[in-house]
Amino acid sequence: xSRLTTVAALAATAVLLAGCGxxxxxxxxxxxxxxxxxxxxxxxxxxxxxxxxxxxxxxxLQARDTAFEGIVEEVSDGTATLLVPDGYKGVTTGTVTVSxxxxxxxxxxxAVDFEEGETYLVSSLDGRVSVCGLSGxxxxxxxxxxxxxxxx
Numbered sequence: 001x002s003r004l005t006t007v008a009a010l011a012a013t014a015v016l017l018a019g020c021g022x023x024x025x026x027x028x029x030x031x032x033x034x035x036x037x038x039x040x041x042x043x044x045x046x047x048x049x050x051x052x053x054x055x056x057x058x059x060x061l062q063a064r065d066t067a068f069e070g071i072v073e074e075v076s077d078g079t080a081t082l083l084v085p086d087g088y089k090g091v092t093t094g095t096v097t098v099s100x101x102x103x104x105x106x107x108x109x110x111a112v113d114f115e116e117g118e119t120y121l122v123s124s125l126d127g128r129v130s131v132c133g134l135s136g137x138x139x140x141x142x143x144x145x146x147x148x149x150x151x152x
Contacts (some may be wrong), residue, residue, distance in 0.1 A: 055133070064125050067087070067121075067146065068122055070083060070085075074116060075115065081095060082098065098122070112136055
């Protein structure tokens with residue numbers, strides 16, 4: 001394999017990996033500012049695309065523009081509504097509405113399948129929920145990752 005072919009292959013791989021680990025997503029208010037207290041914000045889920053996930057890391061989480069812990073109050077018509085009692089970045093409290101991911105996305109990129117009454121750790125970038133393990137049901141491993149990323 002020539003050096004040029006190797007460089008091109010590495011660049012393509014980096015783009016593919018960035019599509020999962022680097023372009024996980026977040027939110028802002030309708031006026032383009034980042035909400036900080038008591039907002040009602042909306043997040044979407046990215047479209048499914050072929051690729052692999054990078055392992056979740058503190059660095060990946062710190063690159064997100066929104067991160068919070070939320071309790072799902074309602075799931076209806078393809079939308080989950082979460083009450084945010086504890087925000088890590090970009091929001092401190094309030095309500096967040098998230099469009100439900102497709103089954104393909106849940107299978108392919110570990111997107112969150114929100115269930116009423118459950119607690120989730122959610123990060124996002126540019127209005128889209130992070131996938132690939134950066135968002136998910138609250139458990140000790142993910143909670144530790146969020147603690148290290150946002151609270152040192």
